[in-house]
Amino acid sequence: MGDSNIVNITSTAANITTQKPVIYELQSEQELRFEIDFGVQGTIKLVEGTAEYFGTELSLRREYVLLATKGAIYTWSGCKLEMTNCSAYVGLETPMKLYANVFKTLDDYRTSILDDPTAYGPRVVIAGPTDSGKSSISKMLLNYSARWGFHPVYIDLDPGQGGITLPGTISASLIESPIDIESGLSNTIPFVQYYGHASLDINPNLFKAMMESLASNVDKRLESNDLSRLSGYILNTCGWIEDLGYNILLSTVDTFKANFIIVMDNEKLYSDLSRHYSNTKIKIIKLPKSGGVYYRSSQFRKKTRMNKIKEYFYGINDDLSPHYVVLDFKDVTIFRTGGGPVAPLTALPIGAQSSIDPLQITETTPSIDMTHSILGISYAKQPQNILQSNIAGFLYVTEINMETKKITALAPSPGPLPSKYLLVGTLKWIE
Known part of the structure; x- marks a missing residue:
């Protein structure tokens, strides 16, 4: 590796930021948590072993280029990673086994309805406060499902950030293969509705009306063939979980006919939803936040929102x-x-x-x-x-x-x- 520095970390280390390549050695069931600043081009390369980025497997010796990103790379069996222009540390304790168990629950559910032509696969709503890891678990469940041969629909109801396309939208996209590490979902062809605002409270009735229209289109997609019906959907909500935000969350669960709700890092929300849906067949699962989930300030969120718009017109690497x-x-x-x-x-x-x-x-x-x-x-x-x-x-x-x-x-x-x-x-x- 020439002049690369080698970091063999057996305990959580202080953040290291460098422009030179650094090799990180991870043991089994550890993850590398990293940040790449705005205006900086960071690179990731899997040098040895196996690893995944939110459920998408890294190809060996391929260099991945990322911009303005906060993320984590996990290994089940150990690996070596080469990083540049990243602030990073190795996390020793992660909830990945719990997350993987949730995927097994969804997979078991799909298996249980294989012989029932009228049953639908997992319709999963992911709820929780801001910066609780909703987007991370969404990607993991989508990527694991795609790796197992399913084609789930990803539904993004967070107009503040725009997980599939521009902020100000709500959208749905078919996931037929694991999400690309560099380009994300930019290569998909989503169904998009333009709400036009970054916050739910500007026009909540309009938001609900558009949500109903989107749900109708998702239903048509799930009814189109057996694979779609079995695959189901993963729906990511925004982080507003009180008052109007909570009411819209209840409307979301009902409108999209969810049969699973995953609650990230909030005991009260889990309790409230468990009580509200106690007489239904909806399964509610509580999950902890990963230590790798970063706090995003309002300034960072706004900058991310502006970046997302810029990428739409100019491309992720200014290649459009x-x-x-x-x-x-x-x-x-x-x-x-x-x-x-x-x-x-x-x-x-x-x-x-x-x-x-x-x-x-x-x-x-x-x-x-x-x-x-x-x-x-x-x-x-x-x-x-x-x-x-x-x-x-x-x-x-x-x-x-x-x-x-x-x-x-x-x-x-x-x-x-x-x-x-x-x-x-x-x-x-x-x-």
Whole structure:
């Protein structure tokens, strides 16, 4: 390995950040927890043994390039890893055996219904507070399922981060093979609905309506063949678990007809859900948070959100070439849902109700305020179908010229837009 440093760690070590390659030797059932800063290109290479990244196996001697990432690599039998530009340490105690047992529970359930053509596979909702490891366990269960030959659907209901595509969306994607370590889910073709906001409380009724539409599409996918029916889905929720967040979580479980709920790192939520669903067949599983789950500050989350938008247009490694398009006002129709954000009830006089219908489709005239907005391009043929229709892609508005009545926007590819119907929310990006 030339001038590589070798770190043989038998106890948890202090973080080491270096631009030179470092070799980490892991014993069986240990994991390497690492951080790669924004604007830094880190690399990972499995030099010896076997290891996995959230359930996806690393190929031997392949160099993986990662950006702005916090993650963990686990080995069941021991390995050597070469890392560059990472702050990393080896974790000796992990809940991976518990996580693997959950996958076995799901696999056993699939086996138990093989001879029943009317039964559905595991429909799993993952709940818990922010930074409890929901995304990590989602990926593990998806990747293990794919490695065992199943094709589960991944459903992402966290508009704050955008696990499948851009923030501000809710989406579902078929997982036919383990998730790529470098590109993630960017190569999948998801069904996407553009909520347009990063938080549930801006328009919760709209969020629920879009959730119902997404659930209907997922049902059609699961009913399409026996493999899909047996594979089921893994659904990741946002980290808001109190008050409105809890009510939306209950709606999620009911709307998607879940038969498993995994609660990450929260005794109260586990107790509340166990009591609420005590008379149902829903199995509720409590799991601890891994020591490798990193705290993400609101600033880090915002930066991640902006990064996700940038990746959509420019690619993970700046390997895409987006194109500018100029649109006449008369050639597109832009809609807001509900006439804009709904004021919270606390802002209204006592006993008053908002006069704005949160599901109303309102045509809006382009204005300077739309500069830096992300617009969803709807596949809808008629305006009344916008809430139920898939999103074809996104535009980033760079300029609104009120004199010439033209919109200049960044598009991921050249050519005419697939639809003249555009959706706008509160999501913005400063390039």
